[in-house]
Amino acid sequence: xxxxxxxxxxxxxxxxxxxxxxxxxxxxxxxxxxxxxxxxxxxxxxxxxxxxxxxxxxxxxxxxxxxxxxxxxxxxxxxxxxxxxxxxxxxxxxxxxx
Numbered sequence: 001x002x003x004x005x006x007x008x009x010x011x012x013x014x015x016x017x018x019x020x021x022x023x024x025x026x027x028x029x030x031x032x033x034x035x036x037x038x039x040x041x042x043x044x045x046x047x048x049x050x051x052x053x054x055x056x057x058x059x060x061x062x063x064x065x066x067x068x069x070x071x072x073x074x075x076x077x078x079x080x081x082x083x084x085x086x087x088x089x090x091x092x093x094x095x096x097x098x
Contacts (some may be wrong), residue, residue: 002070006080018079022048027074031066034081048077 005018015032022030029049055063070076 002076002078004078004080010081014079014081018077019048022050022075022077025075025077028077029069029074030077030079031069032079032081033066034079 003021005014005021007014018030018032022028025048028047029051031051031053033053033055051069053062053066053069055061055066057063
């Protein structure tokens with residue numbers, strides 16, 4: 001299962017909410033996708049694994065790492081920074097038409 005935490009506004013407590021969710025989910029990994037703000041890297045938690053992944057588009061090697069991560073076992077909480085909102089929104093809207 002994957003949980004996507006996304007909001008257009010910066011500073012809207014996405015990382016705080018993502019960390020809280022990850023803390024309560026067994027075998028969870030918080031994936032922070034934000035080039036500007038690496039908030040969760042400052043939080044040391046024994047309850048969940050935390051990763052920082054940054055990519056600009058689907059051709060980026062880190063995007064491929066992100067896709068592979070989603071296929072692994074366990075809960076993934078994906079914290080999408082405001083800077084990447086348009087990338088996720090665009091792909092979501094166009095996936096609805098498929």
